[in-house]
Amino acid sequence: MEDLFTSTAIKEIKRVPYGKVSTYGFIAKLCGDNRGAQRVAEILHLHSEKYALPWHRIINSQGEIAINNPEIAQVQRRLLEKEGIVFAGDIVNLKKYLFDPNQVSLGGYF
DNA sequence: AGCTTGACTGTGG
């Protein structure tokens, strides 16, 4: 059994759809903790396999892959590109790909 | 109990 932050974070992470991304800080805010970005990172680090989380869809606030291990980072990039996400250098355009559960509609239609 | 580390972030130079 986990604490409230952890269980909420897991729920929010699983909500991020195919072809979209989210950020550590954004997930933390959805959990009601503006300073919990590192906790989100740690949850992904420890529990992503256990809870079948879409870990590759979570990146940092700059739109970059945040994983230190270069091999894992490359796997993450490939997974994102496979979902249709385009990198500009090492950067993902968050304006375009960030999943905002409170502003789902009007994606690309205006 | 104290110290280090990290898949973080915002700010300021």
Added chain:
DNA sequence: ACCACAGCCAAGC
């Protein structure tokens, strides 16, 4: 745009 710094907070030792 790049880098250094300082908050922050849980995990591991």
